[in-house]
Amino acid sequence: MTPTIAFLGTGNMGAALLAGILAAGEDHVARDRVHATTKSQESARALAERLDVPATSLESEPDANREAVDGADFVFLGVKPWMMRGTLADLAGALPARAVIVSMAAGFSAAQIQELAPDNPVVRIMPNTPSALGRGVIALAAGEGVDEDQRAQLSALLSGAGEVFEVSEEQIGAMTGISGSGVAYFFYLAEALVAAGVELGLDEETARGMVVQTAVGAGALLADGGDPAALRNAVTSKGGTTHAAITALADADFEAVVARAATAARDRAAEMEAENQQG
Numbered sequence: 001m002t003p004t005i006a007f008l009g010t011g012n013m014g015a016a017l018l019a020g021i022l023a024a025g026e027d028h029v030a031r032d033r034v035h036a037t038t039k040s041q042e043s044a045r046a047l048a049e050r051l052d053v054p055a056t057s058l059e060s061e062p063d064a065n066r067e068a069v070d071g072a073d074f075v076f077l078g079v080k081p082w083m084m085r086g087t088l089a090d091l092a093g094a095l096p097a098r099a100v101i102v103s104m105a106a107g108f109s110a111a112q113i114q115e116l117a118p119d120n121p122v123v124r125i126m127p128n129t130p131s132a133l134g135r136g137v138i139a140l141a142a143g144e145g146v147d148e149d150q151r152a153q154l155s156a157l158l159s160g161a162g163e164v165f166e167v168s169e170e171q172i173g174a175m176t177g178i179s180g181s182g183v184a185y186f187f188y189l190a191e192a193l194v195a196a197g198v199e200l201g202l203d204e205e206t207a208r209g210m211v212v213q214t215a216v217g218a219g220a221l222l223a224d225g226g227d228p229a230a231l232r233n234a235v236t237s238k239g240g241t242t243h244a245a246i247t248a249l250a251d252a253d254f255e256a257v258v259a260r261a262a263t264a265a266r267d268r269a270a271e272m273e274a275e276n277q278q279g
Protein backbone atom coordinates (compact mmCIF):
# COMPACT_ATOMS: atom_id res chain seq x y z
CA MET A 1 0.00 0.00 0.00
CA THR A 2 1.35 3.43 -0.89
CA PRO A 3 1.84 5.94 1.94
CA THR A 4 -0.74 8.49 3.02
CA ILE A 5 0.55 11.99 2.43
CA ALA A 6 -0.50 15.45 3.61
CA PHE A 7 0.83 18.53 1.84
CA LEU A 8 0.24 21.62 3.96
CA GLY A 9 0.93 24.79 1.95
CA THR A 10 0.89 23.68 -1.66
CA GLY A 11 2.07 26.76 -3.58
CA ASN A 12 4.93 27.14 -6.09
CA MET A 13 7.36 24.74 -4.45
CA GLY A 14 4.89 22.36 -2.79
CA ALA A 15 2.85 21.90 -5.96
CA ALA A 16 6.00 21.43 -8.07
CA LEU A 17 7.21 18.72 -5.71
CA LEU A 18 3.80 17.07 -5.50
CA ALA A 19 3.47 17.10 -9.30
CA GLY A 20 6.84 15.33 -9.61
CA ILE A 21 5.96 12.77 -6.94
CA LEU A 22 2.59 12.02 -8.58
CA ALA A 23 4.12 11.72 -12.05
CA ALA A 24 6.20 8.82 -10.77
CA GLY A 25 3.00 6.76 -10.84
CA GLU A 26 0.38 5.12 -8.67
CA ASP A 27 2.80 2.48 -7.39
CA HIS A 28 4.71 5.34 -5.66
CA VAL A 29 1.70 7.22 -4.38
CA ALA A 30 -2.02 6.87 -5.01
CA ARG A 31 -3.75 10.20 -5.72
CA ASP A 32 -6.60 9.44 -3.31
CA ARG A 33 -4.08 8.98 -0.48
CA VAL A 34 -2.87 12.58 -0.85
CA HIS A 35 -4.50 15.55 0.86
CA ALA A 36 -3.21 19.01 -0.06
CA THR A 37 -4.10 22.30 1.59
CA THR A 38 -3.76 25.97 0.70
CA LYS A 39 -4.88 29.22 2.28
CA SER A 40 -7.38 30.40 -0.33
CA GLN A 41 -10.23 28.41 -1.82
CA GLU A 42 -9.22 29.61 -5.29
CA SER A 43 -5.75 28.02 -4.92
CA ALA A 44 -7.24 24.77 -3.60
CA ARG A 45 -9.69 24.58 -6.52
CA ALA A 46 -6.93 25.23 -9.08
CA LEU A 47 -4.65 22.66 -7.44
CA ALA A 48 -7.33 19.94 -7.32
CA GLU A 49 -8.04 20.56 -11.00
CA ARG A 50 -4.39 20.65 -12.08
CA LEU A 51 -3.05 17.69 -10.08
CA ASP A 52 -6.26 15.72 -9.61
CA VAL A 53 -5.80 15.37 -5.84
CA PRO A 54 -8.10 16.17 -2.92
CA ALA A 55 -7.33 19.77 -1.88
CA THR A 56 -8.94 21.95 0.77
CA SER A 57 -8.37 25.52 1.94
CA LEU A 58 -8.18 27.16 5.31
CA GLU A 59 -10.46 29.85 3.92
CA SER A 60 -13.39 27.44 3.61
CA GLU A 61 -12.36 24.93 6.29
CA PRO A 62 -10.43 26.50 9.16
CA ASP A 63 -9.41 22.99 10.34
CA ALA A 64 -8.18 21.91 6.88
CA ASN A 65 -4.60 21.30 8.03
CA ARG A 66 -5.64 19.27 11.08
CA GLU A 67 -7.97 17.19 8.94
CA ALA A 68 -5.34 16.68 6.21
CA VAL A 69 -2.83 15.12 8.61
CA ASP A 70 -5.34 12.54 9.86
CA GLY A 71 -3.77 9.10 9.20
CA ALA A 72 -0.79 10.61 7.34
CA ASP A 73 2.54 8.80 7.14
CA PHE A 74 4.30 11.90 5.77
CA VAL A 75 3.32 15.51 6.43
CA PHE A 76 4.99 17.87 3.95
CA LEU A 77 5.21 21.50 5.01
CA GLY A 78 5.33 23.97 2.11
CA VAL A 79 4.21 27.17 3.84
CA LYS A 80 6.49 30.21 3.92
CA PRO A 81 9.19 29.96 6.61
CA TRP A 82 7.58 32.64 8.79
CA MET A 83 4.32 30.63 8.80
CA MET A 84 5.98 27.43 9.99
CA ARG A 85 5.61 28.22 13.68
CA GLY A 86 1.88 28.98 13.47
CA THR A 87 1.18 26.05 11.14
CA LEU A 88 2.94 23.57 13.45
CA ALA A 89 1.31 25.03 16.56
CA ASP A 90 -2.12 24.53 14.95
CA LEU A 91 -1.34 20.83 14.47
CA ALA A 92 -0.80 20.19 18.20
CA GLY A 93 -2.63 17.00 19.17
CA ALA A 94 -3.62 16.21 15.55
CA LEU A 95 -0.40 14.67 14.21
CA PRO A 96 -0.40 10.84 14.10
CA ALA A 97 2.31 9.46 16.39
CA ARG A 98 4.75 8.16 13.76
CA ALA A 99 3.98 10.72 11.01
CA VAL A 100 7.20 12.10 9.57
CA ILE A 101 7.26 15.87 9.24
CA VAL A 102 8.97 16.78 5.97
CA SER A 103 9.78 20.49 5.86
CA MET A 104 10.88 22.24 2.68
CA ALA A 105 11.21 25.62 4.40
CA ALA A 106 14.47 27.48 4.04
CA GLY A 107 15.42 29.19 7.28
CA PHE A 108 13.57 26.99 9.76
CA SER A 109 15.68 24.37 11.46
CA ALA A 110 14.85 20.80 12.44
CA ALA A 111 15.34 21.82 16.08
CA GLN A 112 12.76 24.60 15.66
CA ILE A 113 10.30 22.08 14.19
CA GLN A 114 11.05 19.55 16.92
CA GLU A 115 10.27 22.15 19.58
CA LEU A 116 6.73 22.43 18.22
CA ALA A 117 6.26 18.75 17.36
CA PRO A 118 8.40 16.95 19.95
CA ASP A 119 6.97 13.49 19.33
CA ASN A 120 7.35 13.26 15.56
CA PRO A 121 10.35 12.38 13.41
CA VAL A 122 11.57 15.32 11.30
CA VAL A 123 13.18 15.51 7.87
CA ARG A 124 14.33 18.69 6.19
CA ILE A 125 14.39 18.76 2.42
CA MET A 126 15.53 21.46 0.02
CA PRO A 127 13.89 20.91 -3.36
CA ASN A 128 13.86 23.13 -6.41
CA THR A 129 11.11 23.88 -8.89
CA PRO A 130 12.22 21.58 -11.79
CA SER A 131 10.85 18.89 -9.45
CA ALA A 132 7.54 19.50 -11.25
CA LEU A 133 9.07 17.86 -14.36
CA GLY A 134 10.88 15.11 -12.47
CA ARG A 135 14.12 17.06 -12.99
CA GLY A 136 14.56 18.50 -9.51
CA VAL A 137 17.40 18.46 -7.05
CA ILE A 138 16.18 17.44 -3.62
CA ALA A 139 18.54 17.61 -0.67
CA LEU A 140 17.33 15.45 2.21
CA ALA A 141 18.51 15.60 5.82
CA ALA A 142 16.82 13.01 8.03
CA GLY A 143 16.69 13.63 11.77
CA GLU A 144 17.54 11.02 14.39
CA GLY A 145 13.94 9.92 15.00
CA VAL A 146 13.45 8.81 11.39
CA ASP A 147 13.73 5.05 11.01
CA GLU A 148 15.33 3.28 8.06
CA ASP A 149 11.99 2.27 6.46
CA GLN A 150 10.67 5.82 6.65
CA ARG A 151 13.88 7.26 5.20
CA ALA A 152 13.91 4.76 2.33
CA GLN A 153 10.20 5.25 1.61
CA LEU A 154 10.59 9.03 1.54
CA SER A 155 13.67 8.87 -0.64
CA ALA A 156 11.79 6.60 -3.10
CA LEU A 157 8.83 9.01 -3.14
CA LEU A 158 11.04 12.02 -3.79
CA SER A 159 13.04 10.26 -6.49
CA GLY A 160 9.96 10.69 -8.71
CA ALA A 161 10.57 14.44 -8.54
CA GLY A 162 14.29 14.38 -9.25
CA GLU A 163 17.69 13.43 -7.93
CA VAL A 164 17.84 13.00 -4.17
CA PHE A 165 21.04 13.98 -2.33
CA GLU A 166 21.22 12.83 1.29
CA VAL A 167 23.08 15.48 3.29
CA SER A 168 23.55 16.59 6.87
CA GLU A 169 21.32 19.40 8.11
CA GLU A 170 24.35 21.74 8.20
CA GLN A 171 24.63 21.27 4.42
CA ILE A 172 21.02 22.26 3.76
CA GLY A 173 22.02 25.96 3.84
CA ALA A 174 24.68 25.33 1.19
CA MET A 175 22.16 23.43 -0.94
CA THR A 176 19.79 26.39 -0.63
CA GLY A 177 22.48 28.63 -2.13
CA ILE A 178 23.41 26.19 -4.90
CA SER A 179 20.32 24.29 -6.06
CA GLY A 180 17.28 25.62 -4.13
CA SER A 181 17.83 29.21 -5.29
CA GLY A 182 20.22 28.14 -8.06
CA VAL A 183 17.57 27.65 -10.75
CA ALA A 184 16.92 31.40 -10.54
CA TYR A 185 20.59 32.15 -11.32
CA PHE A 186 20.26 30.17 -14.58
CA PHE A 187 17.02 32.03 -15.39
CA TYR A 188 18.77 35.34 -14.66
CA LEU A 189 21.60 34.41 -17.03
CA ALA A 190 18.99 33.46 -19.66
CA GLU A 191 17.22 36.82 -19.22
CA ALA A 192 20.52 38.66 -19.60
CA LEU A 193 21.43 36.66 -22.72
CA VAL A 194 18.06 37.41 -24.33
CA ALA A 195 18.55 41.12 -23.57
CA ALA A 196 22.07 40.98 -25.02
CA GLY A 197 20.71 39.28 -28.14
CA VAL A 198 18.16 42.07 -28.61
CA GLU A 199 20.89 44.65 -28.03
CA LEU A 200 22.94 42.96 -30.77
CA GLY A 201 20.05 43.18 -33.24
CA LEU A 202 18.00 39.96 -32.85
CA ASP A 203 14.24 40.17 -32.34
CA GLU A 204 13.17 39.11 -28.84
CA GLU A 205 11.35 35.93 -29.85
CA THR A 206 14.33 34.67 -31.85
CA ALA A 207 16.74 35.57 -29.05
CA ARG A 208 14.57 33.76 -26.47
CA GLY A 209 14.29 30.65 -28.65
CA MET A 210 18.06 30.55 -29.10
CA VAL A 211 18.74 31.05 -25.39
CA VAL A 212 16.26 28.38 -24.30
CA GLN A 213 17.71 25.83 -26.71
CA THR A 214 21.27 26.80 -25.72
CA ALA A 215 20.36 26.17 -22.07
CA VAL A 216 18.73 22.82 -22.93
CA GLY A 217 21.76 21.79 -25.03
CA ALA A 218 24.30 22.86 -22.41
CA GLY A 219 22.27 21.10 -19.71
CA ALA A 220 22.13 17.92 -21.79
CA LEU A 221 25.91 17.92 -22.27
CA LEU A 222 26.42 18.46 -18.55
CA ALA A 223 23.92 15.71 -17.71
CA ASP A 224 25.76 13.40 -20.09
CA GLY A 225 28.51 13.27 -17.49
CA GLY A 226 30.35 16.37 -18.66
CA ASP A 227 32.79 18.22 -16.48
CA PRO A 228 31.80 21.92 -16.67
CA ALA A 229 35.38 23.21 -17.02
CA ALA A 230 36.26 20.62 -19.68
CA LEU A 231 33.11 21.43 -21.67
CA ARG A 232 33.89 25.15 -21.50
CA ASN A 233 37.51 24.65 -22.51
CA ALA A 234 36.41 22.54 -25.48
CA VAL A 235 34.54 25.52 -26.96
CA THR A 236 37.11 28.17 -25.99
CA SER A 237 39.96 28.28 -28.49
CA LYS A 238 42.61 30.82 -27.63
CA GLY A 239 42.01 34.06 -29.51
CA GLY A 240 38.53 32.98 -30.65
CA THR A 241 35.07 34.45 -30.05
CA THR A 242 34.19 32.41 -26.93
CA HIS A 243 37.60 33.26 -25.49
CA ALA A 244 36.78 36.96 -25.92
CA ALA A 245 33.44 36.48 -24.16
CA ILE A 246 34.85 34.41 -21.28
CA THR A 247 37.65 36.96 -20.81
CA ALA A 248 35.02 39.71 -20.47
CA LEU A 249 33.19 37.62 -17.83
CA ALA A 250 36.41 36.81 -15.96
CA ASP A 251 37.46 40.49 -16.03
CA ALA A 252 34.14 41.28 -14.33
CA ASP A 253 34.97 38.70 -11.61
CA PHE A 254 32.26 36.28 -12.73
CA GLU A 255 33.27 33.48 -10.35
CA ALA A 256 33.43 35.82 -7.36
CA VAL A 257 30.00 37.26 -8.21
CA VAL A 258 28.47 33.76 -8.38
CA ALA A 259 30.14 32.81 -5.09
CA ARG A 260 28.76 35.99 -3.50
CA ALA A 261 25.26 35.14 -4.75
CA ALA A 262 25.35 31.58 -3.35
CA THR A 263 26.79 32.82 -0.05
CA ALA A 264 24.11 35.52 0.20
CA ALA A 265 21.38 32.86 -0.18
CA ARG A 266 23.04 30.63 2.43
CA ASP A 267 23.44 33.56 4.84
CA ARG A 268 19.86 34.71 4.31
CA ALA A 269 18.65 31.21 5.28
CA ALA A 270 20.63 31.49 8.52
CA GLU A 271 19.20 34.97 9.19
CA MET A 272 15.68 33.68 8.60
CA GLU A 273 16.27 30.91 11.13
CA ALA A 274 17.16 33.58 13.69
CA GLU A 275 14.14 35.73 12.73
CA ASN A 276 11.81 32.72 13.00
CA GLN A 277 13.15 31.82 16.45
CA GLN A 278 10.36 33.91 17.97
CA GLY A 279 6.80 33.35 16.84
Ligand SMILES: NC(=O)c1ccc[n+]([C@@H]2O[C@H](COP(=O)([O-])OP(=O)(O)OC[C@H]3O[C@@H](n4cnc5c(N)ncnc54)[C@H](OP(=O)(O)O)[C@@H]3O)[C@@H](O)[C@H]2O)c1
Residues within 6 Å of the ligand: 008, 009, 010, 011, 012, 013, 014, 037, 038, 039, 040, 041, 043, 044, 058, 065, 078, 079, 080, 081, 083, 087, 104, 105, 106, 107, 126, 127, 128, 129, 180, 181
Ligand atom coordinates in the same frame (compact mmCIF):
# COMPACT_ATOMS: atom_id res chain seq x y z
N1 LIG B 1 10.07 28.59 -4.40
C1 LIG B 1 11.19 27.88 -4.39
O1 LIG B 1 11.92 27.78 -5.39
C2 LIG B 1 11.61 27.14 -3.14
C3 LIG B 1 12.74 26.32 -3.16
C4 LIG B 1 13.08 25.59 -1.99
C5 LIG B 1 12.31 25.74 -0.84
N2 LIG B 1 11.22 26.58 -0.86
C6 LIG B 1 10.42 26.69 0.37
O2 LIG B 1 9.09 26.32 0.05
C7 LIG B 1 8.18 27.01 0.92
C8 LIG B 1 7.07 27.62 0.08
O3 LIG B 1 7.59 28.56 -0.82
P1 LIG B 1 6.76 28.92 -2.15
O4 LIG B 1 7.68 29.72 -2.98
O5 LIG B 1 6.15 27.69 -2.70
O6 LIG B 1 5.59 29.84 -1.52
P2 LIG B 1 4.11 30.04 -2.05
O7 LIG B 1 4.02 29.84 -3.53
O8 LIG B 1 3.60 31.33 -1.47
O9 LIG B 1 3.31 28.82 -1.38
C9 LIG B 1 2.85 28.82 -0.07
C10 LIG B 1 1.54 28.04 -0.04
O10 LIG B 1 1.09 27.98 1.30
C11 LIG B 1 -0.31 28.23 1.34
N3 LIG B 1 -0.64 28.65 2.69
C12 LIG B 1 -0.47 29.87 3.29
N4 LIG B 1 -0.83 29.80 4.58
C13 LIG B 1 -1.22 28.51 4.80
C14 LIG B 1 -1.70 27.80 5.93
N5 LIG B 1 -1.82 28.39 7.13
N6 LIG B 1 -1.99 26.47 5.79
C15 LIG B 1 -1.86 25.84 4.60
N7 LIG B 1 -1.41 26.47 3.49
C16 LIG B 1 -1.11 27.78 3.60
C17 LIG B 1 -0.53 29.25 0.25
O11 LIG B 1 -1.91 29.27 -0.13
P3 LIG B 1 -2.46 30.33 -1.23
O12 LIG B 1 -2.02 29.77 -2.56
O13 LIG B 1 -3.92 30.30 -1.07
O14 LIG B 1 -1.82 31.65 -0.91
C18 LIG B 1 0.39 28.69 -0.84
O15 LIG B 1 -0.29 27.68 -1.57
C19 LIG B 1 9.00 28.05 1.68
O16 LIG B 1 9.17 27.61 3.00
C20 LIG B 1 10.30 28.10 0.94
O17 LIG B 1 11.40 28.36 1.82
C21 LIG B 1 10.85 27.27 -1.97
